[in-house]
Amino acid sequence: MPLKNLKDNFADWFDEIIRKADISDNRYPVKGFNILMPTGYEIWERIRTLLDQKFKVTGHKNAYFPLLIPEEFLEMESEHFSGFVPEVAWVTHRGDTPLKRKLALRPTSETCMYYMYSIWIRSHADLPLKMSNWANIIRMDTKNTKPLLRDREFLWNEAHTCHATAEEAEQQVLESMDIYGTLLDELCLSYLTLQRPPQDTFPGAIYSIAFDSPLPDGRILQSGTTHNLGQSFAKVFGIRYLDVDGNTKHVFQTCYGLSTRLIAAIIAIHGDNQGLIIPPRLAPTQIAIIPIHFKKEKKIVNQKAREVTTTLSEHFRVFLDDREQFTPGWKFNEHEMRGVPLRLEIGPRDVVQNQAVLVRRDTREKTTVALPKLPNKIREILDEISSTLLKRAQKLLHESIRDVEDLSHLETLRGFARVNWCGSDTCSETIKEYSSGGEIRGAKHGVSEKPFGQCIVCGKKNVHVVYVAQAY
Amino acid sequence: MPLKNLKDNFADWFDEIIRKADISDNRYPVKGFNILMPTGYEIWERIRTLLDQKFKVTGHKNAYFPLLIPEEFLEMESEHFSGFVPEVAWVTHRGDTPLKRKLALRPTSETCMYYMYSIWIRSHADLPLKMSNWANIIRMDTKNTKPLLRDREFLWNEAHTCHATAEEAEQQVLESMDIYGTLLDELCLSYLTLQRPPQDTFPGAIYSIAFDSPLPDGRILQSGTTHNLGQSFAKVFGIRYLDVDGNTKHVFQTCYGLSTRLIAAIIAIHGDNQGLIIPPRLAPTQIAIIPIHFKKEKKIVNQKAREVTTTLSEHFRVFLDDREQFTPGWKFNEHEMRGVPLRLEIGPRDVVQNQAVLVRRDTREKTTVALPKLPNKIREILDEISSTLLKRAQKLLHESIRDVEDLSHLETLRGFARVNWCGSDTCSETIKEYSSGGEIRGAKHGVSEKPFGQCIVCGKKNVHVVYVAQAY
Numbered sequence: 040m041p042l043k044n045l046k047d048n049f050a051d052w053f054d055e056i057i058r059k060a061d062i063s064d065n066r067y068p069v070k071g072f073n074i075l076m077p078t079g080y081e082i083w084e085r086i087r088t089l090l091d092q093k094f095k096v097t098g099h100k101n102a103y104f105p106l107l108i109p110e111e112f113l114e115m116e117s118e119h120f121s122g123f124v125p126e127v128a129w130v131t132h133r134g135d136t137p138l139k140r141k142l143a144l145r146p147t148s149e150t151c152m153y154y155m156y157s158i159w160i161r162s163h164a165d166l167p168l169k170m171s172n173w174a175n176i177i178r179m180d181t182k183n184t185k186p187l188l189r190d191r192e193f194l195w196n197e198a199h200t201c202h203a204t205a206e207e208a209e210q211q212v213l214e215s216m217d218i219y220g221t222l223l224d225e226l227c228l229s230y231l232t233l234q235r236p237p238q239d240t241f242p243g244a245i246y247s248i249a250f251d252s253p254l255p256d257g258r259i260l261q262s263g264t265t266h267n268l269g270q271s272f273a274k275v276f277g278i279r280y281l282d283v284d285g286n287t288k289h290v291f292q293t294c295y296g297l298s299t300r301l302i303a304a305i306i307a308i309h310g311d312n313q314g315l316i317i318p319p320r321l322a323p324t325q326i327a328i329i330p331i332h333f334k335k336e337k338k339i340v341n342q343k344a345r346e347v348t349t350t351l352s353e354h355f356r357v358f359l360d361d362r363e364q365f366t367p368g369w370k371f372n373e374h375e376m377r378g379v380p381l382r383l384e385i386g387p388r389d390v391v392q393n394q395a396v397l398v399r400r401d402t403r404e405k406t407t408v409a410l411p412k413l414p415n416k417i418r419e420i421l422d423e424i425s426s427t428l429l430k431r432a433q434k435l436l437h438e439s440i441r442d443v444e445d446l447s448h449l450e451t452l453r454g455f456a457r458v459n460w461c462g463s464d465t466c467s468e469t470i471k472e473y474s475s476g477g478e479i480r481g482a483k484h485g486v487s488e489k490p491f492g493q494c495i496v497c498g499k500k501n502v503h504v505v506y507v508a509q510a511y
Numbered sequence: 512m513p514l515k516n517l518k519d520n521f522a523d524w525f526d527e528i529i530r531k532a533d534i535s536d537n538r539y540p541v542k543g544f545n546i547l548m549p550t551g552y553e554i555w556e557r558i559r560t561l562l563d564q565k566f567k568v569t570g571h572k573n574a575y576f577p578l579l580i581p582e583e584f585l586e587m588e589s590e591h592f593s594g595f596v597p598e599v600a601w602v603t604h605r606g607d608t609p610l611k612r613k614l615a616l617r618p619t620s621e622t623c624m625y626y627m628y629s630i631w632i633r634s635h636a637d638l639p640l641k642m643s644n645w646a647n648i649i650r651m652d653t654k655n656t657k658p659l660l661r662d663r664e665f666l667w668n669e670a671h672t673c674h675a676t677a678e679e680a681e682q683q684v685l686e687s688m689d690i691y692g693t694l695l696d697e698l699c700l701s702y703l704t705l706q707r708p709p710q711d712t713f714p715g716a717i718y719s720i721a722f723d724s725p726l727p728d729g730r731i732l733q734s735g736t737t738h739n740l741g742q743s744f745a746k747v748f749g750i751r752y753l754d755v756d757g758n759t760k761h762v763f764q765t766c767y768g769l770s771t772r773l774i775a776a777i778i779a780i781h782g783d784n785q786g787l788i789i790p791p792r793l794a795p796t797q798i799a800i801i802p803i804h805f806k807k808e809k810k811i812v813n814q815k816a817r818e819v820t821t822t823l824s825e826h827f828r829v830f831l832d833d834r835e836q837f838t839p840g841w842k843f844n845e846h847e848m849r850g851v852p853l854r855l856e857i858g859p860r861d862v863v864q865n866q867a868v869l870v871r872r873d874t875r876e877k878t879t880v881a882l883p884k885l886p887n888k889i890r891e892i893l894d895e896i897s898s899t900l901l902k903r904a905q906k907l908l909h910e911s912i913r914d915v916e917d918l919s920h921l922e923t924l925r926g927f928a929r930v931n932w933c934g935s936d937t938c939s940e941t942i943k944e945y946s947s948g949g950e951i952r953g954a955k956h957g958v959s960e961k962p963f964g965q966c967i968v969c970g971k972k973n974v975h976v977v978y979v980a981q982a983y
Contacts, residue, residue: 064627064630066627066630067576067577067623067626067627068581068626069577069579069580069581069614072577072578072579073577074574074575074576074577074627075574075575076574077572077573077574077642080573080574080575081573083575084573100549101549101552101553101556102546102547102548102549102552103546103547103552103555103647103666104539104546105539105541105544105545105546105664106544106578106616106647106649106664107541107544107600107649107664108541109540109541124606125605125606125607126605126606127605127606128579128602128604128605128614129602129603129604129605130600130601130602130603130616131601131602131603131604132600132601132603132613133597133598133599133600133601133651134596134597134598134599134651135597141604142541142600144578144602144616151539154539154540155536155538155539155546158538170549174647175575175578175646175647177578177579179605179606192577192578192579194575
């Protein structure tokens with residue numbers, strides 16, 4: 040049963056592949072609460088390990104903060120929280136007993152963490168403070184839910200830092216972008232780093248920068264965000280420190296986060312009509328080893344396949360598929376569908392010639408390799424697969440961007456439209472209307488792009504270049 | 512400021528050390544919801560890695576299951592859930608909108624997981640199914656909360672398995688006990704494996720076995736439990752499979768779990784009046800390297816300390832404490848308090864003689880070692896520390912057990928009282944009264960202990976040997 044065509048039916052393809060490839064199951068009877076299945080979970084665990092390594096060398100510390108947030112915390116930060124309010128799930132009872140005050144399930148942990156920061160931070164010696172929380176997040180989104188792309192419960196990492204000066208906070212934003220950028224490269228994902236327009240900045244932040252990745256259906260997925268919070272939260276929560284001269288000052292803060300949505304990006308951007316292609320660094324199985332034989336050769340081929348498996352297991356994540364109830368052809372399809380980056384076939388002739396055949400998932404290219412050379416050759420091919428996937432993703436990004444100077448051309452918006460914008464709310468609203476729900480995602484961070492015309496709506500000349508897209 | 516005396520003030524000592532050593536902070540203003548601080552969290556991460564390794568080789572798969580459970584699921588399993596009902600936190604609203612049906616925050620995930628199992632399991636080829644869930648758990652305990660020992664939110668792992676036959680489920684219980692037993696050995700913890708009396712068996716289970724560890728204050732901590740569930744949940748949730756002959760049958764199930772409570776056991780059992788002693792496998796820092804010098808020797812000593820740090824970092828988790836604002840004596844106390852298993856001192860004479868001094872946290876024993884021999888010697892000493900900690904814990908366990916034949920002797924119950932019991936509820940209640948809240952924790956699993964008298968309450972002769980203790 041072939042998968043639905045990716046190009047024409049992305050939504051159907053996505054729903055089908057995440058079920059078949061053991062990524063997510065949406066049959067749990069609470070809307071938006073889905074099971075992150077073993078393959079999906081293992082991908083998340085590997086993302087976690089990659090991020091933790093980077094956090095460790097940059098002085099971040101993991102801790103676990105509470106799920107429940109008192110109502111009065113949210114009221115303290117009502118500006119920040121007003122956006123979350125309709126999505127907040129409230130605990131009101133313990134057994135049959137009403138609680139004296141209701142408690143929110145965390146839609147994000149600023150208030151919880153910053154309350155503790157105000158206790159912990161006393162002097163400049165306590166700064167910088169960089170903490171990270173791996174947690175489940177609950178947002179009772181009123182829009183349509185969709186597994187991984189829009190779950191009501193998802194897993195994420197949120198990092199929250201405090202600094203003595205505005206410059207250090209600014210520096211921290213750059214460090215966070217460097218960390219996320221390196222991580223996304225390792226996941227073979229492409230992205231634009233866009234500074235959100237003021238209308239779409241995280242409430243309480245000075246500015247917000249997002250990693251926006253285009254999916255094959257022409258919509259954009261936010262793969263991560265980072266915010267320079269300035270002192271607004273520090274003032275609300277009283278996060279103060281004594282500087283070297285004995286003066287009491289408010290700290291400067293940043294925060295950044297990414298979630299299991301990243302798995303959706305990985306699946307959508309790398310997958311094809313045969314199924315998933317999982318980047319080698321994330322793949323639960325990197326090599327599927329498949330013995331091929333007729334009855335009389337079974338013993339000798341299986342024996343050699345086991346030897347190869349033992350050797351390769353020292354270097355790679357290997358699965359020997361010697362199940363007898365399935366044909367080699369069935370196994371090829373199965374491991375292709377599941378996105379295993381490399382297949383190793385070994386048959387009677389290969390045993391005689393002391394060799395094996397490697398088949399790449401991404402290009403389907405076949406290579407015959409002498410057994411002693413396998414580990415080095417495989418390492419080389421896995422690296423090539425990573426770089427091919429990254430190049431494809433970059434090509435997808437590149438092709439998804441086009442310059443648009445005429446409002447009516449926004450009507451068929453796919454990917455990013457690069458437009459000139461005067462900065463006004465009115466024109467932003469008009470862009471939204473014309474692009475059927477598209478929105479200004481922001482201007483490129485750290486680059487001043489030269490305008491190529493007048494405001495796409497009002498025709499004013501004082502404009503800057505922004506990217507418009509429909510987002511998940 | 513010395514810590515409170517462990518032996519005389521265990522409760523105070525525990526509260527103080529978990530705060531000072533960065534394990535848990537209870538100043539968050541929701542009762543029983545505490546912060547698992549970086550050192551505590553890192554210990555949990557290492558426990559997680561150790562357990563995941565054992566799960567992997569025994570065919571368990573991790574997945575993530577939803578936090579929220581529909582009320583009707585709990586009603587389906589009312590026998591099982593009646594114990595949890597007063598402790599359940601209920602979500603009743605999304606924003607200002609009441610939900611059509613209220614949703615429970617998981618106090619455990621049987622109902623959630625078994626609903627999905629009934630969808631996933633179709634035939635004998637789907638069995639055995641062994642899944643594990645790393646999750647936060649909410650139980651709004653009405654008793655006094657206490658960080659790590661009795662949190663209202665805690666982190667845990669729960670594994671849930673399905674099997675074709677009762678024998679395989681029985682076998683799985685043994686496998687789970689082997690896994691937990693090996694893990695607890697690695698954590699240097701001692702325990703009795705006690706089969707709970709029928710009065711205290713997990714509702715719905717055929718039998719429950721717990722790992723009970725005595726703490727220095729004479730109370731017992733349950734470090735893990737495993738349950739043979741038989742077919743009771745399978746029948747409620749309709750978890751059926753087609754066997755090889757085409758007959759539809761209910762599966763047999765087991766489940767087992769352990770939580771961040773384990774961290775409390777590690778702290779309480781290994782700690783002393785100087786602070787924590789963290790077993791080498793779990794320690795965030797295994798070796799604290801402390802250069803000791805007067806001003807003129809500073810450069811040469813620090814240089815050598817950095818070299819040693821670089822070499823040892825390849826093999827161990829090392830922290831070079833070359834902070835200038837603290838004296839060596841202060842650093843000794845600090846790293847002792849934090850439980851770093853090994854200290855390495857290096858001074859001017861050591862540089863000349865190309866050596867360093869190692870000081871064990873557990874015995875305070877000092878050894879001078881030539882630098883080239885350091886890695887091997889350290890490996891050896893860390894193993895010795897592990898085995899010393901385990902032996903101490905076993906001694907604590909051994910000394911905590913005494914035979915009691917007279918009810919009045921239960922009044923001063925500390926540790927385990929070994930008693931003869933007829934099995935009746937009445938006598939169980941009497942034991943509870945006499946032991947001021949102590950309870951029958953069960954009989955040794957897998958061993959038939961010979962009675963040494965008559966029922967401690969009613970004097971009946973048909974008795975078995977059980978262990979009575981006060982538990983956390």
